[in-house]
Each structure stands twice: as C-alpha cells, then as structure tokens.
Amino acid sequence: xxxxxEAVIGLEVHAQLMTxxxxxxxxxxxxxxxxxxxxxxxxLGMPGVLPVLNExxxxxxxxAGNALGCDIRSRSxxxxxxxxxxxxxxxxxxxxxxxxxxxxxxxxxGDGRSIELTRIxxxxxxxxxxxxxxxxxxxxxxxxxxxxxxxxxxSEPVIRSAEDAYSYLVNLKRILEYTExxxxxMEQGSLRCDANVSLRPVGTTTLGTKTELKNLNSFRATxxxxxxxxxxxxxxxxxxxxxxxxxxxWDADRGVPVPMRSKEEAHDYRYFPEPDLPPLLLxxxxxxxxxxAMPELPDAKRERFQTEYGLRExxxxxxxxxxxxxxxxxxxxxxxxxxxxxxxxxxGPYLRLQKEQEGDDLLPVEPEALAQLLAxxxxxxxxxxxxxxxxxxxxxxxxxxxxxxxxxGLEQISDDGALQTVVDEVLAANPEQVAExxxxxxxxxxxxxxxxxxxxxGKGNPGVLTPMLRASLEAKRG
Amino acid sequence: MTFDRSNLEHVxxxxxxxxxxxxxxxxxxxxxxxxxxxxxxxxxxxxxxxDTDLAKTITTPLRADTPAGSLSNEEATKQSARAEGGLxxxxxxxx
Numbered sequence: 001x002x003x004x005x006e007a008v009i010g011l012e013v014h015a016q017l018m019t020x021x022x023x024x025x026x027x028x029x030x031x032x033x034x035x036x037x038x039x040x041x042x043x044l045g046m047p048g049v050l051p052v053l054n055e056x057x058x059x060x061x062x063x064a065g066n067a068l069g070c071d072i073r074s075r076s077x078x079x080x081x082x083x084x085x086x087x088x089x090x091x092x093x094x095x096x097x098x099x100x101x102x103x104x105x106x107x108x109x110g111d112g113r114s115i116e117l118t119r120i121x122x123x124x125x126x127x128x129x130x131x132x133x134x135x136x137x138x139x140x141x142x143x144x145x146x147x148x149x150x151x152x153x154x155s156e157p158v159i160r161s162a163e164d165a166y167s168y169l170v171n172l173k174r175i176l177e178y179t180e181x182x183x184x185x186m187e188q189g190s191l192r193c194d195a196n197v198s199l200r201p202v203g204t205t206t207l208g209t210k211t212e213l214k215n216l217n218s219f220r221a222t223x224x225x226x227x228x229x230x231x232x233x234x235x236x237x238x239x240x241x242x243x244x245x246x247x248x249x250w251d252a253d254r255g256v257p258v259p260m261r262s263k264e265e266a267h268d269y270r271y272f273p274e275p276d277l278p279p280l281l282l283x284x285x286x287x288x289x290x291x292x293a294m295p296e297l298p299d300a301k302r303e304r305f306q307t308e309y310g311l312r313e314x315x316x317x318x319x320x321x322x323x324x325x326x327x328x329x330x331x332x333x334x335x336x337x338x339x340x341x342x343x344x345x346x347x348g349p350y351l352r353l354q355k356e357q358e359g360d361d362l363l364p365v366e367p368e369a370l371a372q373l374l375a376x377x378x379x380x381x382x383x384x385x386x387x388x389x390x391x392x393x394x395x396x397x398x399x400x401x402x403x404x405x406x407x408x409g410l411e412q413i414s415d416d417g418a419l420q421t422v423v424d425e426v427l428a429a430n431p432e433q434v435a436e437x438x439x440x441x442x443x444x445x446x447x448x449x450x451x452x453x454x455x456x457x458g459k460g461n462p463g464v465l466t467p468m469l470r471a472s473l474e475a476k477r478g
Numbered sequence: 479m480t481f482d483r484s485n486l487e488h489v490x491x492x493x494x495x496x497x498x499x500x501x502x503x504x505x506x507x508x509x510x511x512x513x514x515x516x517x518x519x520x521x522x523x524x525x526x527x528x529d530t531d532l533a534k535t536i537t538t539p540l541r542a543d544t545p546a547g548s549l550s551n552e553e554a555t556k557q558s559a560r561a562e563g564g565l566x567x568x569x570x571x572x573x
Contacts, residue, residue, distance in 0.1 A: 021546070131571070
C-alpha cells in the first residue's frame, strides 16, 4: 500500500519598509544608487557607533500588524542574531526574537479562507554580495542595502499546497502595497519569500523534517519552487529515504531546488537582547495615532468605489485589485468626472494593453493625460475608436493626447457633407447587405457601420453616423 | 553546569576565533568558573521582586525619518583592505 503525503508549508516573507531612511541611521533607503554611496559609520558597523531606531519604521510595522489583524505588543525587544557573512559588517543582525512587535494575525486567501500568522518582527536588511562569473577568488559587496528596514512576516505552518502559498503571497503583497508599508517590488527584492516545506503521511499530525527553500523572488518562482520541492521530498519518502534538514535554493533557470552549501552551524545564532537598544515601549496614544492614519484597505475601497462612483461590484473589484490602479483611476476621475467612462476605458483598452505588455506595472501614461484624452472624446474631438489609437500612441511616445490627435490626423469627422459621401460610397459598394437590410435583416446595420468606420479610419463621429446611415438606408426603400 | 573544552571549541568556531591548545584549556577553565558564578546568582529566588522601574519606563529613543547624509564612496571604501569599482572585495563566499 502506498502512503499518501500532505505538504506542510510555512512562509517567511521579508518586506522592505517604505521609509526615507534606514532603520538605525540617517542614510537614505533607496534602490539603485551607485554601490556603497548610501552608507555611514552606523550601517558600516564601525566601532563605537550606536543605532537609533527610525520612528517611521516602527509606525509602518504597526500599520502592517493592524492591517493583518495582529496583536501589537506594547513592549517589544530587539535582539542580536549573530553570524558571519561579508554582507553583514557588524557580525550580527539587529532583529527581534522572543518579543516581536506584532503577534498573531492572518492573511486572507481571497476565497473566505485565511492563513494564520505567528508574528511580525522588525529587523535590518543585510548588504548585497555579488559573485562575478570567472571572478576568481573574490566576491564583491555593496552595503547600500545594509540597514534598510524590514519586517519579517512569519506564517504558521498551516499552508497545504503551492497554490495556497501563491495565493497567500498575492494577497499579502496587495495589503502591504495598499497600506503603503512596502512597494511590493519582487524584482528589486523589496518583497522576498522563503518557504519551509515538509511532508507527512495524511492523517498524522507530527511534523516531518523540513527544508528551507530560498530565492523565491517572484510569484511564479514561489509556486513552481514549492511544487518542485514537494515532489522532490515525496520521491525520497516513497522510495524509503529520509529528508535531510537543509537549506535549498530555487534555481529558476533549471527549475529545480538545489542544496546550498551548508554553512557550518549556521543556525546557531546565539540570540541575546540588543545591548545598544532599550526595549521599544508603545503607548496607547501612539497605537491610536497609527490606527487613525491607516490607509484604506482593499475591501473598504471596493465598497467605496461602488457607492461613491456608482460602479458595479465586478468593476470595483477589478479597479481596486491593485492599489496603484485604484489610485490611478481616482486621479483620472478627479480631472474627468465621469467615473463610468473612466472605468470602462481602464478595464478595456488600458488593461488590455497592460496585459499585452506582460507586466503588472502601470503603463507609462499619467492619469492627467488619460483624463485629457477622455475629455477630448467626450467633447467630440475624437471618436472612441480613434481614441484607442491615440492612447496607444501616448503609451509609445509620451506625447499629449491633443497633439497626437493632430499629428495622427485623427480629428473626429462630424461634418455632415463629408460623412454623407462616405456613407453613400459604402452603401454603393455593398448592394447585397443593403438589400438584406431592406428585407428586414436589422443585424446588417452593424456590419455597414463597421465599414463606414473603417472608411473613416475610425474618425467618424458615431453619434452623427448612426442616424445618418439608417436614414440613408431608409431612403432607399423609395 | 560544566563548561568543557568541546563547548569552548564550538563557541570559538562560531565566533571565528582560532585558539591554541593552551588557550582552549585555560579559557575553558575560566569560562566554567564564570558560568558557575552566574549559576549561583540564578539560584536566588526573585519571583516576588518587581522589574526595576527603569526597565519598565525607559523606551528606546526614536529618530525622525529624515535623511542625514552618507559618506562618499571614497570615504566608505578607503579604509577597506581592497575595493574595486566602488565595491568591497572579499574572499569568495559562494561555490
């Protein structure tokens, strides 16, 4: 009889906080600066310096805790996690251990279920090391990231599938982005995920030996990596083998988890309370102030979009799916106060183009510019069909919509004389369809309208053309 | 408790300390002595004594989230043994 196994997965997500400065010093917290230009004696770990905690980092950690339903501890303690690695110049990371700032809480999976959290704690990021190909006996270290504020969000080991892990990460990222705790940029490493994976026979409750899977730096990697690790462990167990507790690295190119060279005794971190930082005490007033400053959460925003803008539930759901898109929509509507048209455009041409470009990021168009385009369309200067062409050109060139309308020669034709000529030509060229219409086939009107729009290259004003086409057809009844 | 040579070897390895045989012997003895001292302190019953007032009321000072400038790359790297292209050069850390 074969044993069936179930997976037990716990996720550790590191999220860089959207502060202006690092957690313990006044160096800027910014991605992409030239190497080792955002460093100072504190984050370089020079002797004799003292860390001073960034108030904003504390507020953002509490905010994340509020958004995820955690208990916020009125007293939390920083701890030293000791290990040697060149990207950690002090020889220890300041983290939190047995008294983290947040405990409990949960991440909703979006289908009514949710995953319980163990804790959220504050800590500092390490620097970045590079291992140049053929770089001989050396590695290179950039310490700009060293001391960037992080929260580590630790789930209980209650996730049962790679699919749920994926969904957990999607929903967590959305909440962190919404609350402006973290920008969620997985490519730049501002959101990183490690997974603890073990298997156990279905029906048992003892945890099996786990492996830690690192380098899951995209949603896709998280799903594929965990699936592959589950399969690897299952194969070993069904073959009668045992799992070795080790750290694996997901190799996205080869699609396999590979064991990392085990750092000897790497997990003996010898935590102790950080002597350079007294405990963090949070007053009720402080907690209230952070709660009062909480940005709107996804569910609340979806409801508000329905009541305030009169959107359908589905549309409100699509537009509030990402905080960025919701903000973009609201800015468009501020400059173009016709929410229904703005929503239709975003859900139609906008998201279609975004999808074609295979990105989750917003298109390179300012919301004000899109509002201008929609106003031109509403005012009759450009037809909806031509508007889509203008929009594509805006994305491509970044030029203003009014200029592009002229440049592309897409001014809407509303002139009766010019449009009548086009209608007459189309009817003359399609005698069969004209006959069908006269015979009672109303549907043909759509086809003929399409031909007319094509002949005007999308520039004809449909408001003028539709009645004109019908009148011209009716006139043929004689 | 007894703190012996093997405990010391373990801790020394974690701390990346290269200790000679003589040092291992004498330090193990010293540390064992220090630990038994604390063991004696640990035996004192403090269950009915409150935390000190200080530990309850002093919170860590907080800093406003305002950039305060950084070192230049030259300043940051000039004290290192070796730097290249603005990066610190260290012995290879991954296989």
